[in-house]
Amino acid sequence: MPAIDKRHLADAEIERIRRAYRVERTIDEALTWKLLRRRGPDYRPPQIGELEVRLGNFLSSRVSGPFRIDELRRLPGGGSKEMFRFRLRRVEGGGTQVEEDLILRMAPGESIVETHRQREFDVLSAMDGVVPVPPVHWVDADGSALGSPGMVCGFVAGVAAPTPVQGEGGRISGIGAGFPAGLRERLFEDFVDHLAAIHRFDWRAARLASFDVPSAGTTEAAHLALDHWSRVWAEDAFEEHPVITLAAQWLREHLPVADEIRLVHNDYRNGNFLFDEASGRITAILDWELARLGDIHEDLAWVLFPGFAAQDEQGNPLICGLGTREAFLDRYQRKSGIAVDPRRLHYYTVLNLYKLAVLGSATNARAAADGQTHLDVMMNFSTGLGYGALAGLYRILDATEARP
Known part of the structure; x- marks a missing residue:
């Protein structure tokens, strides 16, 4: 069977992809616009x-x-x-x-x-x-x-990483940025408290007409998220990959129920907030483009992703360069009033690795190869990170399947 030319997808093939995956209306608009633009x-x-x-x-x-x-x-x-x-x-x-x-x-x-x-x-x-x-x-x-x-x-005043950057992280989109001790202790409280406020927010009273609302007490939130990234893989991948296939199968077989639907930022991490170095206060939460109504564990698993961590002065990993995993979960639960479910946290850990692998090894490589980006070097660099995510995805799936 000849390979599909994804640079010039025919209308019928675009419609086939759209029918195969259920995504929110406006996400469908954005992804379809991408495919039509790519043909130019x-x-x-x-x-x-x-x-x-x-x-x-x-x-x-x-x-x-x-x-x-x-x-x-x-x-x-x-x-x-x-x-x-x-x-x-x-x-x-x-x-x-x-x-x-x-x-x-x-x-x-x-x-x-x-x-x-x-x-x-x-x-x-x-x-x-x-x-x-x-x-x-x-x-x-x-x-x-x-x-x-x-x-x-x-315009909001502030910086996304301390000057100078601590450790080896923070050079690409602030990922893995570390913070000096006095500063990170002050930032940590704002970082956790703002996430708790996002998750407590009554989105029903807001004007979010561009968002579709999954049903609470069902697997719909996880299903929409999984179909989103599975569709992106179908649109952007150069070739199939067994780890992606296995991950999609596992994720579909283990869709968790969301007991409550809340606002999820979906990219909450170091590098995506501005802060004032003198006061140590966060001045703006940035990059809301991936926000959705869904399960808060998607945010929590993202914050806890080891790839965003940075070490303290003794070499201990700190989530998003700010605090220990235990301190984050303890403060988050106290400030939000929401109990963290380990099983759902694990599911979204796998889903987030799946997303990173899709974006890195497929989307970023595709944008650079097809001449559709203003940042070829960064896209090619992040392709390497995508293959690292594939390796991490394999390891977590292997460990998950080995559990009794």
């Missing part, structure tokens, strides 16, 4: 002059009164999305001059993970006043104005 030319990052015109047109229908865009510039990093910073100068009613530092966050052709800007915009809007997040202003969910789906939010 190699990705070309927008030129600043071109982007300034598009951004001006976009804001003209959203900003009342005269305004001017100044100092538009591309920011370094941004492994998932392209990031730009600019200053918006405008005149309010009565002639008051207002200046704002803003961030434009846009989707490239393909990125480390494909997500939907409306979902990110909605959840950030809902989190305002619950935990520290960047204020969000406007969203172009389909990219019709900006040329690619994008969102404008406020």
